Amino acid sequence: MKTKRKFMQPSADFRLFLAVLCVGFAAGAGAAALTEVIHFAEFLAFGRAKSDFGVTPDQVSAFRRFAAVLACGAIASVGWYFLHKFKPFLSAGEIIEGKNPSFASNLAHAFLQVFTVGLGAPIGKEVAPRELGALFASKICAFFALDAAWCRTLAACGAAAGLGAVYNVPFAGAIFALEILLKSFDKRAALAAFGVCAVADFTANFSVPREALYVVSDFKSTPANLALAAFVGVIVGMTAKFYQAGVARAEANRIKDGKILIFLPLAFAVTALAGAFLPEILGNGQAAAQTAFNEQISALYALGLLAVKGVCVLALLKCGAYGGTLTPSFSLGALLGLCLGLTAANFAQVNLSAAALCGAAAFLAINLDAPFTAFALAAGFCDINLSAATAVMLSIACAMGARNLLSK
Template sequence: MNLSPQKKGSFGRKILAIFYSIFKRSRYFKGNARQLYSLTLDYLLVQLNLNQDIPFLFVAVIVGLLTGYVAVVFHDAIRTVSSMSFTDLRSVFKTIHIAEYWTFMVPFISAFGGLLVGLYNAFVVKARPGHGLASVIKAVAQNDGIIERKLWFHKSVTSVLSIGTGGGGGREAPIVQVGAAIGSTVAQMLRFSPNKTRTLLGCGAAAGLAAVFNAPIGGVMFAIEVLLGDFSVKTFSPIVVAAVIGTVMSRSYLGSSPTFSVPEYSLVSNTELLFYFFLGVLAGLSAVMFIKIYYSIEEWFQRIEKRWKIPVWAMPALGGLMSGLICMWLPELYGFSYEAINHAVRGNEGWHNMIGIYFLKPVVAALTVGSGGSGGMFAPAMKMGAMLGGMFGKIVHTLFPTITATSGAYALVGMGALTAGIMRAPLTVILILFEVTGSYEIVLPIMFAAVTSSLIARLTYRHSMETYVLEKEGVRVGYGIALSVAEHISIARVTKTDFVTFTISESAVNMIDTFFNTPESSFLVTDTDGQFSGIIGLDEMRMLLKSESLAGLIAEDIVKKNVPVLYDSTKLDEALKLFEITDFDMLPVLDENNNVLLGVVRQEEAFAYYRKQLNLYGSDEYENLKS
């Protein structure tokens, strides 16, 4: 059969055909205008098929553009409000000849900003503010990446007011949350699936962080390492695209200069790595101190609010007043100011400021944000870490001047190490600081100290800045998995009985014959009563195959007995954690009463089942599984 060639202008006719079909349907539609709009949008989305990989990349570009532009406006708005609140207002005081009272006026500026934030949340948003990044992680883990559509605007307004009037929070985490909300909103408008919605949320978060720090690689790693935990190509590609676009937007308006003015540093000697290790240990302990101070103050605010029945809208004003009383004596504590970090990384910061900022920065941040204000913990952690590194660097450089760099290098490394300890995300911090500095040699100490800090913080205190509040809200996130979903699912759901067993008296010849005639790579060993004894894996089989004589060898001689086990009463979350922290790809399931082997759980099947239930979270099917 001869096919007619495609006629010129067929694409235009297809577009006309789509609109014709819409208008034709509208003549017979009996609903209201809102329902017609919804139906029309659904029809257009089906025709455009944006869920496909290539069209989805164009949506990621849109999210990157929107987030990058909002980040620029956000940056300029904070600068404008801070200039009006301090520089312009102080000029007014000088004009009317009352400049001597300016110092006593400063705390009331922060209090006024807190009051505006409290009133806005109480009467416009009509809800208590969430916990920044923790709320984004919760949306990913429990809510299919869905965030309230107006959150990006509300968060932008409250953050600008809070930070611009002298609040102690940082601007980086709010723009990440704003970007995540923009990505989620776009996904909801285009009716995307839960997986695509979470990916677009990550696109917005990556674009926001990349735009603020001028660090696209760090933004990508943050979205993947901290928020999504998904390194697949389908997730990775659109996030990279969005981060690049967000960075380009930021550079177009704010320039390509780095966030911090950092001189060139290098590793003076290999011995110096020992000092960076000790700095990593101190940073990990300091990160734990930061987290505990912050949440102690936040919980104190919650107690006095209930005890004294203080209106919710007044709490941020109280926190702003208290933080302002501290900042009036140490202005470097303000959230909009990065002068202390710039001085520290150049080695010019004095001892008085470094000691004061190190101990008071978590207090000021907690007074502002913990009382109901707005801001993030990224910048406060970096500022505290820079002071720690600066003090440590001055000491070691004084004692060992020939084998150590100046204090500025240690301030830079300390800044990254303490932030890694608080977030438990060393890869993100390493990449951000690499992009900020543009120096490869200083990355080696940063890597060493950041990983050390993250490990020390994890060993010392099990909560990160985000997981503490998430567990209080009933969301358990650990080892890269949302444990609040898996902890309700019985291990029986993923237990299989198709496995190969040996008795402890099985001969080596039979075991080798079975090994070559079955696809299994792990074999379970039981005693004569069916009780579990251990596992024979590839390592043990390799030993058998290399043995010169198999005579007399039995399973009991080579079985690995130190094996983690599951019981029939175990929940899925315990199995997932064991798979994450051990090298086993198959675990035995035993009877809790007599240790008789009942079945096995395979790693791939367990995680596949978990991901399926995560997508079903909140549905009737999931509730039936819980019950």
């Protein structure tokens, strides 16, 4: 007598296999397309060819930076006003939970997000590829007639694969799917997450840069650096808790009606003025974080960047803009870590790269409420060595512990 397959019939297995490949390909292609849109927007705003992209817009005049962000405000406010009025879009979380998205509206929403980032908006670009990955996955799962459980799993994997592909961090993308979106490390979910993220990353190869996102000086987890990591983790953990609450409040009370045509351009005008004097605050956070990792600014300047970028992100989210807080929070943590490192340097010999990286990873862990994902992202963003990993892990642990104690 033939034994039954434990989980699914062969036809269902084969459909699932094809769906994993298709979701990975679609998420990677979406991430690549969004990257090209950012390149085009940056060319319009700052006049740089794709091969010349750096991480700061300070090579252009203050007036051009101001004008680019001002124009960004006009485009963003009109774009999101009409999207809200005529065809509401869904978040990646809503798609994962089974809601049926409008393909055209969500596509326009994703491209509008990254276009504004390319023009200088100081918010993250990672939400757009997540939403696009989830959107494609929902349509692909419907085509292959997968059950509701697998539709949810592959939508989460598609969202995470978009994130992983746009930053060239496929492992972090898979952990993001399991720890944050699915909240499960089930073996079958893990297999799907790794498969989808790997295919997406390979697909995005032709557009997304292959080098590490940030250049960070190597350091070892010496006793001094471990003590510094713990100190930075505690302070960053308590600070990031309040910023996380601010982000949640801004997003919960985001302006979506006609007032967006008034308040969002005003928020962008303030950001444009700030960006004219502090170019590092513009963009998704890469400029600010790399500035911190370069270790060539004073504590006062780092504190100024931290305050201004943090306020601008909150203001834009509250006034109607959409985008991520992942890379902005990473940059805020790097700046705060550098400030703490420079302060500690008055009393002991410390490694400023260690302080900035530990601060970035710790801030990200609190913002995401996900220590495994934060470590994987920090490692992928900065291509850290094994010796540095211990200090980063300790900083994340201390940050989570400090946040939990503060919450009691």
